[in-house]
Amino acid sequence: MVAAGAGVDGTAGERRQLINVAYRLLGSLAESEDAVQEAYARWYALPRSRREEIVSPGAWLTKVTGRVCLDVLGSARARRERYVGAWLPEPLPDRAEWGRGHGSDPADQMVLDESVSMAFLVVLESMTPAERVAFVLHDVFRYPFAEIADVLGRTPAACKQLAASARRRARLARDPGAAAGQAGTVRHVKEAWQAKDIAALVDLLDPAAVMTADGGGTAGAALRPIEGGARIAQYMVAIADRAAGLELLERTVNGTPGLVARRAGTVMTVASFEVTDGRVTRIWAVRNPEKLRPWGQAEQTRVRR
Numbered sequence: 001m002v003a004a005g006a007g008v009d010g011t012a013g014e015r016r017q018l019i020n021v022a023y024r025l026l027g028s029l030a031e032s033e034d035a036v037q038e039a040y041a042r043w044y045a046l047p048r049s050r051r052e053e054i055v056s057p058g059a060w061l062t063k064v065t066g067r068v069c070l071d072v073l074g075s076a077r078a079r080r081e082r083y084v085g086a087w088l089p090e091p092l093p094d095r096a097e098w099g100r101g102h103g104s105d106p107a108d109q110m111v112l113d114e115s116v117s118m119a120f121l122v123v124l125e126s127m128t129p130a131e132r133v134a135f136v137l138h139d140v141f142r143y144p145f146a147e148i149a150d151v152l153g154r155t156p157a158a159c160k161q162l163a164a165s166a167r168r169r170a171r172l173a174r175d176p177g178a179a180a181g182q183a184g185t186v187r188h189v190k191e192a193w194q195a196k197d198i199a200a201l202v203d204l205l206d207p208a209a210v211m212t213a214d215g216g217g218t219a220g221a222a223l224r225p226i227e228g229g230a231r232i233a234q235y236m237v238a239i240a241d242r243a244a245g246l247e248l249l250e251r252t253v254n255g256t257p258g259l260v261a262r263r264a265g266t267v268m269t270v271a272s273f274e275v276t277d278g279r280v281t282r283i284w285a286v287r288n289p290e291k292l293r294p295w296g297q298a299e300q301t302r303v304r305r
Helices: 011-026 029-045 048-053 057-082 118-125 129-140 145-152 156-170 178-194 198-204 229-242 293-304
Strands: 205-214 247-253 256-263 266-276 279-286
Touching: 011 029, 011 057, 011 129, 029 057, 057 129, 057 145, 118 129, 118 156, 118 266, 118 279, 129 145, 129 156, 145 156, 178 198, 178 229, 178 247, 178 256, 178 266, 178 279, 198 205, 198 229, 205 229, 247 266, 266 293
Parallel strands: 205 279
Antiparallel strands: 247 256, 256 266, 266 279
């Protein structure tokens, strides 16, 4: 929900861009919404005469949103240390699956591209807050370093160095055709998982594959990453044995093919995959109910159609 009166001065139209920036910086829809709301609150706290002096309200709101996100990232590390098990970014449903008529919800504002893939977001988590802000604003949103310097309180040259350092961390091969090839592999994983076929799963998983689960202490999940294709296959089949009535569904997760596990109409798990040369190298399974709220709405929308 945009602050009251946001449409009067044209700033309401900036909300989608701000949500997209904030989610890539924070990896959390709820925190992104809070950051954007804070930026709007600061905008309307300005005297009207001051607002009228600002040539580009969108640039001002982006700068403030970036600063708020920087503060959140700075405190996030301490919170993550107290988090039960691994912390993963919140997975996003496809806008078509989310449905129409929810334009005020941050999930409906997201542009799904390679910069919100789970693989990309996990890499962003390895960066320092300043690196992440410089890299996302410059490499993803093409903001000039002069404007980024205003967000970070550093010189443009220092911001350029931060982005370069972040780029070295990332080294992501953005293959626009990857999703098409990934869909078939994910479908085979689903079929083998449903059949509880360990041998078939082992064939689909890279021997050095890693599976990371996020239960947040409120849903059962392995507290540490599971390493090795054979161990992951055994773990997946053990889950299937324990979870009677679990339904596996092919869904788009953060813009790439993934799986949703649902029981009695409730989304229990959202899984993202990284596929290389036809084999799964990484699995990220989000089970924390707090991070799956948009998925419950998405599935309800599908049922109503």
